[in-house]
Amino acid sequence: MSERRQLTYRDAGVDIDAASRAMVGVAELVRSTRTADTLSELGSFGGLFHVPPGIDSPVLVASTDSVGTKVLVALMTGRHDTVGEDLVNHCVNDILVQGATPLFVLDYIGVGGLEPGVTETLVSGVARGCLANGCALLGGETAELPDLYRPGEYDLVGTIVGVVAKPQILDGSRIGPGDAVIAIGSSGLHTNGYSLARRIVFGEMGLAPNDPFPGLDDSVANVLLRVHRSYLRALQPWLANDHLHGLAHITGGGLLDNIPRILPEGLSALIDRSSWSTPPLFQVLQREGGVDDAEMYRAFNMGVGMVAVVAADHADSLVESLASAGETAWVAGEIISGARETILS
Amino acid sequence: MSERRQLTYRDAGVDIDAASRAMVGVAELVRSTRTADTLSELGSFGGLFHVPPGIDSPVLVASTDSVGTKVLVALMTGRHDTVGEDLVNHCVNDILVQGATPLFVLDYIGVGGLEPGVTETLVSGVARGCLANGCALLGGETAELPDLYRPGEYDLVGTIVGVVAKPQILDGSRIGPGDAVIAIGSSGLHTNGYSLARRIVFGEMGLAPNDPFPGLDDSVANVLLRVHRSYLRALQPWLANDHLHGLAHITGGGLLDNIPRILPEGLSALIDRSSWSTPPLFQVLQREGGVDDAEMYRAFNMGVGMVAVVAADHADSLVESLASAGETAWVAGEIISGARETILS
Numbered sequence: 001m002s003e004r005r006q007l008t009y010r011d012a013g014v015d016i017d018a019a020s021r022a023m024v025g026v027a028e029l030v031r032s033t034r035t036a037d038t039l040s041e042l043g044s045f046g047g048l049f050h051v052p053p054g055i056d057s058p059v060l061v062a063s064t065d066s067v068g069t070k071v072l073v074a075l076m077t078g079r080h081d082t083v084g085e086d087l088v089n090h091c092v093n094d095i096l097v098q099g100a101t102p103l104f105v106l107d108y109i110g111v112g113g114l115e116p117g118v119t120e121t122l123v124s125g126v127a128r129g130c131l132a133n134g135c136a137l138l139g140g141e142t143a144e145l146p147d148l149y150r151p152g153e154y155d156l157v158g159t160i161v162g163v164v165a166k167p168q169i170l171d172g173s174r175i176g177p178g179d180a181v182i183a184i185g186s187s188g189l190h191t192n193g194y195s196l197a198r199r200i201v202f203g204e205m206g207l208a209p210n211d212p213f214p215g216l217d218d219s220v221a222n223v224l225l226r227v228h229r230s231y232l233r234a235l236q237p238w239l240a241n242d243h244l245h246g247l248a249h250i251t252g253g254g255l256l257d258n259i260p261r262i263l264p265e266g267l268s269a270l271i272d273r274s275s276w277s278t279p280p281l282f283q284v285l286q287r288e289g290g291v292d293d294a295e296m297y298r299a300f301n302m303g304v305g306m307v308a309v310v311a312a313d314h315a316d317s318l319v320e321s322l323a324s325a326g327e328t329a330w331v332a333g334e335i336i337s338g339a340r341e342t343i344l345s
Numbered sequence: 346m347s348e349r350r351q352l353t354y355r356d357a358g359v360d361i362d363a364a365s366r367a368m369v370g371v372a373e374l375v376r377s378t379r380t381a382d383t384l385s386e387l388g389s390f391g392g393l394f395h396v397p398p399g400i401d402s403p404v405l406v407a408s409t410d411s412v413g414t415k416v417l418v419a420l421m422t423g424r425h426d427t428v429g430e431d432l433v434n435h436c437v438n439d440i441l442v443q444g445a446t447p448l449f450v451l452d453y454i455g456v457g458g459l460e461p462g463v464t465e466t467l468v469s470g471v472a473r474g475c476l477a478n479g480c481a482l483l484g485g486e487t488a489e490l491p492d493l494y495r496p497g498e499y500d501l502v503g504t505i506v507g508v509v510a511k512p513q514i515l516d517g518s519r520i521g522p523g524d525a526v527i528a529i530g531s532s533g534l535h536t537n538g539y540s541l542a543r544r545i546v547f548g549e550m551g552l553a554p555n556d557p558f559p560g561l562d563d564s565v566a567n568v569l570l571r572v573h574r575s576y577l578r579a580l581q582p583w584l585a586n587d588h589l590h591g592l593a594h595i596t597g598g599g600l601l602d603n604i605p606r607i608l609p610e611g612l613s614a615l616i617d618r619s620s621w622s623t624p625p626l627f628q629v630l631q632r633e634g635g636v637d638d639a640e641m642y643r644a645f646n647m648g649v650g651m652v653a654v655v656a657a658d659h660a661d662s663l664v665e666s667l668a669s670a671g672e673t674a675w676v677a678g679e680i681i682s683g684a685r686e687t688i689l690s
Contacts, residue, residue, distance in 0.1 A: 039404060039514075046408040046440040046507070048514065051396050059384060060405075063391040064451040064504055066488045095391040106409040110455070110500045143411045146540060148500060155455045155493060159409055159504035162391070169384075169393065195491060 026123040033130040033137040037103065047138030049104050049161075057166035061100035064159040065090055069194040070225070071156055076202075077209045077221040080118050083156055084125020085132070089230035090191050090251070091160035092133045093306060096232055097247035097262070099170035099239050100162035104138035105130050108157040111142060112149030122156060133232055135160070168239060172246040172262030172309070179245055179335040180315035181259075181269050184234070185328035186305030188226035188281060192252045193299040197224065200289035215280040223281060231306045234325035238308075238318065246309040250301040257298060259307055259342045268338025269309075272345055275332045279303040297344060309335060371468040378475040378482040382448065392483030394449050394506075402511035406445035409504040410435055414539040415570070416501055421547075422554045422566040425463050428501055429470020430477070434575035435536050435596070436505035437478045438651060441577055442592035442607070444515035444584050445507035449483035450475050453502040456487060457494030467501060478577055480505070513584060517591040517607030517654070524590055524680040525660035526604075526614050529579070530673035531650030533571035533626060537597045538644040542569065545634035560625040568626060576651045579670035583653075583663065591654040595646040602643060604652055604687045613683025614654075617690055620677045624648040642689060654680060 039048035051058060067086045074083045084107070092102050107126045109119060119142055130137045149155070164170075189197055201207050201220060209221035216223055238244045246262040259269045278286075282303060286296050296302060308329075310318045315331050322329035336343075384393035396403060412431045419428045429452070437447050452471045454464060464487055475482045494500070509515075534542055546552050546565060554566035561568055583589045591607040604614045623631075627648060631641050641647060653674075655663045660676050667674035681688075 046406040046443050046445065046505075048443065049405045049407065050511075051403045051405060051508075058396045060394045060396060060448075060506070061391040062394065062449065062451055062483055062504075062506065064453050064484060064502075065486050066453065066455060066490075068488060069490050069492055072492055098391050098393065100391065103405075104407065106407055106504055108409050108411065108453070108502045108504075110411060110502070138407055139409060141410050143413060144540075145411075145414050145500070147414055147417055147543070148498060149493075153493060155490070155500060157409075157453045157455070157502050159407075159451055159453075160391075161405070161407065161506055163396075166395075195489075198492070 026120050026127065029124055029127040030137050033127050033135070035134070035136045038136040038138065047104065047106065049136065049138055052103070052163060055163060055165050058163050059166050059169060060161055061095040061098050061164055062159065062161045063091055063094040064157065065094065066155055066157045067191045069198060070191050071154060072198060073194065073221070073224045075153060077225065079221065079225060080121040081125050082225055082227050084122050084127070085129035086191050086228040087156055087158040088126055088129025088133060089228040091158045092230045092232050093249040095160055095162040096235060097170065097249050098164060099168045100164040101232065101236065101239070102133055102135035102160055102162040104136040104161055106138055106159045107140040109140070109142045109154050110145055110149055111154040112146050113144070113151045115152060122154070126158065133230055170239070170244070170247055173264060174245040175262065175264055175267060175309050175335055176245070177267060177335055177337060178312050179309050180312045180331050181271065181333040181335065182308040182310055182315060182318055182329055183276065183304040183332035184231060184306040184308065184322060186250070186301045186303055187229045188223060190228040190251070190301055190305055192301060196289070196299050197285055200285050205288050213281070214284055229305050231327070234322050234327045235308070237321065243311040243314040244308060244318070245311065248307045250304050250307060254298045254300060255302065255304060255307070256294070256342045260340045262309070263340045265340065266337060267335050268341045268343055269333055270336045270343045270345055271333040275330055276303060304332070371465050371472065374469055374472040375482050378472050378480070380479070380481045383481045383483065392449065392451065394481065394483055397448070397508060400508060400510050403508050404511050404514060405506055406440040406443050406509055407504065407506045408436055408439040409502065410439065411500055411502045412536045414543060415536050416499060417543060418539065418566070418569045420498060422570065424566065424570060425466040426470050427570055427572050429467050429472070430474035431536050431573040432501055432503040433471055433474025433478060434573040436503050437575045437577050438594040440505055440507040441580060442515065442594050443509060444513045445509040446577065446581065446584070447478055447480035447505055447507040449481040449506055451483055451504045452485040454485070454487045454499050455490055455494055456499040457491050458489070458496045460497060467499070471503065478575055515584070515589070515592055518609060519590040520607065520609055520612060520654050520680055521590070522612060522680055522682060523657050524654050525657045525676050526616065526678040526680065527653040527655055527660060527663055527674055528621065528649040528677035529576060529651040529653065529667060531595070531646045531648055532574045533568060535573040535596070535646055535650055537646060541634070541636070541644050542630055545630050550633050558626070559629055574650050576672070579667050579672045580653070582666065588656040588659040589653060589663070590656065593652040595649050595652060599643045599645060600647065600649060600652070601639070601687045605685045607654070608685045610685065611682060612680050613686045613688055614678055615681045615688045615690055616678040620675055621648060649677070
């Protein structure tokens with residue numbers, strides 16, 4: 001036989017042993033997210049979870065999403081500990097708007113060249129997010145795909161499954177003219193608009209992660225990595241309240257595209273822009289990027305992470321309740337006749 | 346004011362309108378996967394799904410995975426219609442081994458530069474896979490991440506949720522010495538070992554997608570894109586049968602790592618390699634890559650897509666039942682005392 005180099009899986013960039021070692025490091029943390037309904041142990045093919053008993057006609061609510069190119073900010077700064085929380089909180093909010101509370105999360109990390117420390121840090125963030133929201137990190141997959149992802153880069157994807165009693169599904173059908181639109185403040189960009197924001201901040205403005213962010217008493221890295229808020233704890237007491245008519249998570253598409261998703265035919269949301277001052281972060285992005293208003297309100301949350309539609313005579317009560325739960329909330333507009341639009345006035 | 350170019354989200358590589366248009370194209374197909382328990386319509390924040398009634402102590406079984414760099418073969422060949430089926434079938438098998446039948450799937454496509462035709466084709470494949478396995482495509486996300494993925498490239502991730510009655514959970518605990526190990530044939534590489542296989546086929550062997558695959562009456566593209574088999578239909582009749590003691594999906598880690606995952610302490614699986622002839626595909630990969638035996642049996646499935654452990658006196662009955670369901674199955678070994686290993690003899 002001719003001399004031939006022996007090829008191994010590791011030669012092709014895949015190291016199964018390193019992947020196993022990385023999981024050992026986070027096993028304890030993942031275990032700590034187990035809830036009373038979690039049945040399976042780490043390492044089984046699928047995660048096992050009891051359907052919680054005592055729920056009237058239980059309906060599962062599921063959603064899958066990534067944190068977008070916020071991971072590229074994590075990579076630039078070398079801080080991988082918070083994007084996992086972003087992922088969980090984003091997913092939690094996505095099912096919260098249908099009245100669901102989370103049961104469990106599964107994460108997927110696609111990565112080019114496994115760096116055990118980074119994977120561990122990412123999964124730790126996911127586990128912390130799960131703990132904070134009272135759900136289990138039921139399973140996950142780290143896929144080493146060296147020819148798809150650049151060395152060290154990764155995508156972080158999460159899937160959440162929650163549950164709601166059928167009579168308590170929030171679908172916006174109770175929304176009527178004259179309802180109040182309550183805005184709940186965001187902590188920053190959350191997980192949307194990062195492709196545009198990074199282009200403005202690192203491109204047009206030429207800033208580095210450790211530079212101070214203009215007009216803010218914080219570094220560029222800190223501002224861009226601020227963790228997506230979960231509104232679960234603040235809104236949970238209202239989920240069984242008939243006066244809460246709808247919730248919209250302000251993600252990609254902003255206030256303009258997300259509020260209409262819950263509006264019945266014939267109704268629009270009239271938003272009074274003077275009801276809050278746009279946070280300086282967004283003002284700077286708009287000015288330095290020369291981005292027009294409509295584009296800003298679609299690409300970014302503009303300071304509003306969640307919108308609640310509530311019976312007008314319960315607006316003050318909801319605002320107070322949210323404030324006492326630590327959220328910034330205000331009456332930002334009302335529901336009017338219209339063609340299922342967000343109208344900014 | 347100085348002249349400044351106006352930046353839009355599209356300038357940063359993200360086109361929200363194109364993403365919406367792509368979804369319209371697949372809406373009908375996705376809708377066709379709705380099952381009796383699917384509640385939500387496309388476009389809601391989360392997918393809604395009834396917990397099916399009439400199941401004794403229902404336990405949810407969930408798993409998330411990607412098809413790995415099989416997508417790079419799809420990209421090389423321009424054939425994106427089958428990797429979605431691979432994804433679903435892989436996920437279905439992953440929860441089948443715990444006794445679960447699938448309820449719904451959510452897909453995630455991370456992509457660099459959205460090509461509507463490709464996204465539609467990918468989601469169509471996922472939907473077809475769901476239809477074939479009787480589960481709903483409940484939701485999904487296409488994330489346009491131009492700075493993370495190279496133009497036109499994508500990662501395809503799926504999450505499955507299934508259900509099993511608690512008394513019917515398959516966890517391998519019933520496996521005992523003398524049990525028969527049944528192998529069920531794979532259709533090809535399924536979704537594992539693609540980084541190594543691509544390196545051998547396109548690197549060492551210098552083949553192009555349209556070349557004939559040596560020793561096989563088919564093109565390289567056809568051989569490498571053969572769809573991952575779902576074993577749901579063939580094994581479903583056995584899930585409630587006490588004589589079926591365990592199932593192992595032969596994925597990354599191969600026969601060597603996957604069978605031990607279901608073995609109780611003190612038992613090993615003795616596999617008789619002469620019970621089947623290694624399919625020519627794997628023989629060619631081994632010879633041309635100079636890959637040693639142990640590496641082959643960890644990186645690839647070697648012709649076995651699923652392993653079933655069954656009471657010895659039911660081995661023939663299971664093999665016949667699988668054959669009549671269209672599967673190739675044979676007695677490949679037995680359970681012996683040991684240290685939770687796969688022993689190839």
